[in-house]
Amino acid sequence: MAVGFLAREVSDLCLGKPALRALPISATVADALSALKRSGESYISVWSCEHSRSDFGGGSGGCRCVGKVCLVDVICFLCGEKNLLNPLLALQTPVSDLLPKVPGLVRHLEPHSSLLEAIDYILEGTQNLVVPIESNLSITSRKKLLNKTSSFVSSTLPNGREYCWLTQEDVVRFLLNSIGVFSPLPAFTIESLNIIDTDIMTIYYDNPASSALDSISRLLTEQKSIGVVDECNKLIGEISPYTLACCNEAVVGAITTLSAGDLMAYIDYGGPPEDLVQLMKARLEEKNLGAILEFIEELSFSSPSSQSSCSSDEEFGLGKSSGAGRYTAARRSEVIVCWPWSSLVAVMIQALAHRVNYAWVVDEDYSVVGIVTFAGILKVFRSIAG
Template sequence: MALSLLSYDVTDLCLGKPPLRCLSASSSSVSDAIAALKSSEDPFLSVWDCNHDHDDVAECECLGKISMTDVICHLSKDEVHTLSALNSPVSVLLPPTRALVLHVQPSCSLVEAIDLIIQGAHNLIVPIQTKTNTKKRQQNDNVSHTTTTHSNGQRFCWITQEDIVRFLLGCIAAFSPLPSMSISDLGIINSSHAILAVDHNSSASAVVAAISRALADQTSVAVVDNEGDDSMMYLIGEISPMTLTCCDETAAAAVATLSAGYLMEYLDSVNPPESLVQEVRDRLESKGQMGLLSLLDSLSLSSSPTSGYSSDEESPARSFGRSMSISTRMARKAEAVVCNPKSSLMAVMIQAITHRTNYTWVIDKDGCFVGMVTFVDILKVFRKFL
């Protein structure tokens, strides 16, 4: 059965996947991206550069993917003027390297796909082969902020790390005895010194930089406390880019002002404590970041209901930082997903997939922070087996 896995290609992983919703790199702004993300069920959107002078699939190229986390990190930088940032081209949200998103042919094998992920690709773009009426699809696409069909009639989907790990989990019996081995014995735990960790008292500027790096690495930011002993760190929680994808752009105000510990508290509730919201306002004023303060005020006012809410009901005006479509997404909490060094490979895979993360934190029996296991580490193990 293990040998039969070598015959699979990426089309076997594309079954049932929806077509990508696409933004134009040449005509979309950051504001357009925000509107599209809020109306999408997918936390990520693809950004494309298309030359429509020729009906050639190769003329449409995916430049990368963006999420609300990219928007929040962009708006929360000290040197950014909020209004001009919102009017900037969507390309400012793209990562500096285009190798994170790669085009592959439907004939690309499973093993080749794993190799590309191990080499650093986040997503593999695969053309969808379908006979659905192109004209009708294009008409339907025109009603939204984004399109799923390019002018040449082509549609695409993408393969993620999670898609591949899920597929391998479905064939897990073929890899015996690998699944029952511990992550410690397999040697796939990234040391705590090699991953992103910030002290719970870390400043906002350190948090912004860490979130940006975690987003690029498809991991998360560990929030730790060493209790005065630099040789030992205790994992308090995390600041996950996937949590921020469930927020709206007003979360940039919290990211730009709060320490790591307070930011966790802010993001962990649909309705942050009023005292914490006021703290954000006070710090924005003291730092002179009036653009973010105006954004915070304008969005809270625009979502304020005129009627239909009692004083005991949840009011959108109090839901700072949370997207109105949050109920349709899996909002991550600050509480970290953890395992221990003796956890089996299969247990860690199931745990990560269940919580929709690309990683699992590792702590020892005393609660000390050991490190992290990522999907890439897991795929390397399976690749050696294949």
């Protein structure tokens, strides 16, 4: 029965999924940032359609998603030494420079493909599967929609099709909804299933947050997080790409100047303490980074439409920012943890409830043991099919 379930078509997972908003490969980082803010989505898909930027909204020809960009990509890019000196110039960089160099993070998949095929792609490193939306819209209706949509960021591509994408979260949630099919597997402990990943990144509370910058980029592609620990290796928090994705560009200053512990306080609660904001500004001045400081201060007076947000319908879904340096109460402030003896189904439920792709594994004293990811969980279900 379980093997038959894994043979179901991925189109079953696409029901009700919204159409992707597409950004042309010719766009700039500023275009991507603007699109992220306007759409409220966690990611913007980047497409190559063999068209120039000016005619992206019309014509015909092959279109292919070549990657995705999220706010964390922009934040890490702006934290670069050269870009800190001239952030406005950095925003004019082609968005293609932000696309991860790791191949296969985004792949196309046909609606009739099996769930097993989707899992295989994920286990090979894919984060997002791009699937055509099977719609009853006529070609005429699609052309009318094209005329009403921005020629720059559109959900309907020049080839007249719409697409959605499936994430690791979508697949795990689909499995959980029919978890009884896989009994008794869900009751096994994560330790007995050997899915605790010990390849983790941790940072000491007092270390500079900037020392973790390269790791933030890497862990974004690995769907993991950076654990913040004390001198006894006890987990006291995290610097999560998921949480950073709900911030806005002002967090660049915090990453550049604050410690890992202070950065947690800056991004995790109802709003950064005023003393941290002032400390950040003072240290930016000390470092002669007046350009990024001016950039951040301008954000404080920007209109709501220019502020970033985090969608509840996508992978991050952790709340929305409400201005430069101000965050909603929905922001998660506690790290998601489980224990080696936690059951597989319990970890699935916990991660899905908090809209993250992982859970930290700790001992009774909160010493870090490792991490369990959705990819590791899917590997267990894949083993059923041999």
